[in-house]
Amino acid sequence: MKADTVKTEVINSIIEGYKGKEEQLIGLLQDVQAECNYLPREALVAISERLGIPLSQVYGVATFFRAFSLKPQGRHKVTVCLGTACHVRGGLRLMEKLERDLKIKSGETTEDLNITLNGVNCLGACALGPLVVLDGKYQGQMNSDKLDKVMKPLRKS
Numbered sequence: 001m002k003a004d005t006v007k008t009e010v011i012n013s014i015i016e017g018y019k020g021k022e023e024q025l026i027g028l029l030q031d032v033q034a035e036c037n038y039l040p041r042e043a044l045v046a047i048s049e050r051l052g053i054p055l056s057q058v059y060g061v062a063t064f065f066r067a068f069s070l071k072p073q074g075r076h077k078v079t080v081c082l083g084t085a086c087h088v089r090g091g092l093r094l095m096e097k098l099e100r101d102l103k104i105k106s107g108e109t110t111e112d113l114n115i116t117l118n119g120v121n122c123l124g125a126c127a128l129g130p131l132v133v134l135d136g137k138y139q140g141q142m143n144s145d146k147l148d149k150v151m152k153p154l155r156k157s
């Protein structure tokens with residue numbers, strides 16, 4: 001059995017579990033994303049067809065919330081703060097270094113689906129700047145050497 005077939009079966013069974021609970025679209029999308037790591041177009045179409053929810057409504061919810069992604073996401077998430085306080089302390093240089101090292105731009109995912117890189121504006125912890133978040137863990141007072149060190153385990157896994 002091909003991997004895609006397995007995913008389709010899992011997605012269909014998740015959708016089945018929401019029959020009669022169409023008002024819980026956000027929960028359904030969360031479950032699909034937890035399974036696939038993003039929201040594949042095929043899944044959104046299947047949700048629309050099987051639950052009778054207009055595709056525009058499914059897309060509307062999927063694109064409204066930042067937590068949802070329509071593109072495959074990496075196993076690891078790297079976020080660089082580019083807010084003013086972090087920017088003046090070198091946040092942009094850290095982002096440029098990561099873009100060079102990972103050979104992707106902000107908002108993209110490495111080809112092996114290992115790392116997704118994003119920039120954000122102020123994470124509300126300016127005193128820690130420049131700030132980088134690795135898989136949800138805040139790493140403050142970041143610099144180039146420290147970044148190499150904390151990125152090493154992520155790049156291997």
Ligand code: FES
Nearest residue numbers: 081083086123125
């Ligand atoms: S500017 Fe980076 S945390 Fe506020």
